[in-house]
Every structure is written in structure tokens, then in C-alpha cells.
Amino acid sequence: MNKPLPVAAPPRNERAHALGLQIRTLRAATGTSGGVLAARAGVSRSMLSRVERGLASPSVETLERIAGAMGAAVSQFFVDRSARFDFLHVPAGRGMVVDSLVAATGARYELLGRLMSGGLTVAPSLVQMDGLQPESAALTQEGLKFIYMLSGKAHYRYASRGVCVGAGDALLFDASAPHGVERVEDAPVRYLCATFSLRP
Structure with a gap:
């Protein structure tokens, strides 16, 4: 039985x-x-x-x-989950440091929030590289990624392509391909990074 x-x-x-x-x-x-x-x-x-x-x-x-x-x-x-998560204020310096990415890349990733609307999840971060230790150019994630350079200069690798980026430059790409800072040209490098993904 x-x-x-x-x-x-x-x-x-x-x-x-x-x-x-x-x-x-x-x-x-x-x-x-x-x-x-x-x-x-x-x-x-x-x-x-x-x-x-x-x-x-x-x-x-x-x-x-x-x-x-x-x-x-x-x-x-x-947080009241009955309310819409359409507004989030993170005071300066109060984001959450993502230790797993710090260990993997040598850069400081400060998560500035995470909001969900329908099936879409958005997660912005502030990334900082104070020295010449390069970020691994082999990161992969689901969804799209947007990067806006705040300071410094770096050589960014996306799959087989490479581009030199500096303050004011922006990148938008499918994050499923290997990507990341391949070489720091002028430190410190700081940029805003936001990932957009659909929940399974």
C-alpha cells in the first residue's frame, strides 16, 4: 500500500x-x-x-x-506588500554590498534597490573600482543590462567586442553574453549598472 x-x-x-x-x-x-x-x-x-x-x-x-x-x-x-513597489529611496551610502560579486570581480557592487512590476524585475547598482585590479570580463546574467559611466576610463568587453568607455558614456546589451571591464585605463572607475529581467 x-x-x-x-x-x-x-x-x-x-x-x-x-x-x-x-x-x-x-x-x-x-x-x-x-x-x-x-x-x-x-x-x-x-x-x-x-x-x-x-x-x-x-x-x-x-x-x-x-x-x-x-x-x-x-x-x-x-514593507507593506499590499502597496505597489513603485517608489524606493536609498540614502547615499546605504545600499547593500553584494559580497559574491566583490569576491568574483574585485569591484565594489552596491545594490541600490530591487523592484518588481508584473513579471519584470529591475536591480540598479553602483559599481566602483578604486585600483587597477580589473573586473572579470566573463560575467553572465539573465535579461538586459544598462551601464552609465560616472568617472574614470576603462576598456569594456562584450562577447568578442571591446570598447573604451569614459564619463558620460552608456552601454545597453543582452547580459547573457560574457561581459565586464577588461582593463582599467584611468582609476577610479565608477558607473551605474541596472539589470532588467523577467521572472520565470
Whole structure:
């Protein structure tokens, strides 16, 4: 006789579900895995998973640990999800640093927000390269990418093409092809980068 398949536990309540969804969304925006975030926050992986699925109501201390590990404010976990996410203000220097991209490229990526409308997700970042350490020119992402140069000069590689870019220059391309700064000509290099992708 076949045993019935286990049924997933329902969320504790709508508030717990909304809180967990917001935490998972912010974590995904920074490209951080659940295991890495749990380790940084000093909580168990299973506890973080239960919180993200709305199955547990974390203490204020736990929320502060999770927020601190993401470089976010606890208040970001309690956005009213019934309202449209069509306005976001990030004060200067208060974006979230994406550690995975810092490690992979040597550049500082500061996530300035992440908004969803329908099936479209937009994620702008401020990228800074203070030294001559080049960013890997082999980044690939889903969707489109827009870059606006603020300062410095660099040689940007897109697939088999290369172009020298400086302050005021802009790039727009399909991010699924390998791309990135291949060589820094005049440091520091700073540019705004925004990715546009469709949710599956």
C-alpha cells in the first residue's frame, strides 16, 4: 500500500509569510545562499529556511542578526506588500554590498534597490573600482543590462567586442553574453549598472 505524500506545513500566518518572503527576496537580490546568510547571522540553516517559508516567527534579536548579515535595516523586512513597489529611496551610502560579486570581480557592487512590476524585475547598482585590479570580463546574467559611466576610463568587453568607455558614456546589451571591464585605463572607475529581467 502506497503511503500518502507528506503535505507541506502551511505558514503560521499571513504576516509570517510576508516577512519570510521579504527576507528571501532581499537575500536573492544580493546573490547570497541561505547557508552563507545563516552562517553570517549566527542562526541555523533550518531556522532561516523556516523563517523564509513563513513557518517560524523569529525574535527581534534573530531579525537583527539576519538584517546585519545582509547589510540591511530590519525595517526593510516590514514593507507593506499590499502597496505597489513603485517608489524606493536609498540614502547615499546605504545600499547593500553584494559580497559574491566583490569576491568574483574585485569591484565594489552596491545594490541600490530591487523592484518588481508584473513579471519584470529591475536591480540598479553602483559599481566602483578604486585600483587597477580589473573586473572579470566573463560575467553572465539573465535579461538586459544598462551601464552609465560616472568617472574614470576603462576598456569594456562584450562577447568578442571591446570598447573604451569614459564619463558620460552608456552601454545597453543582452547580459547573457560574457561581459565586464577588461582593463582599467584611468582609476577610479565608477558607473551605474541596472539589470532588467523577467521572472520565470
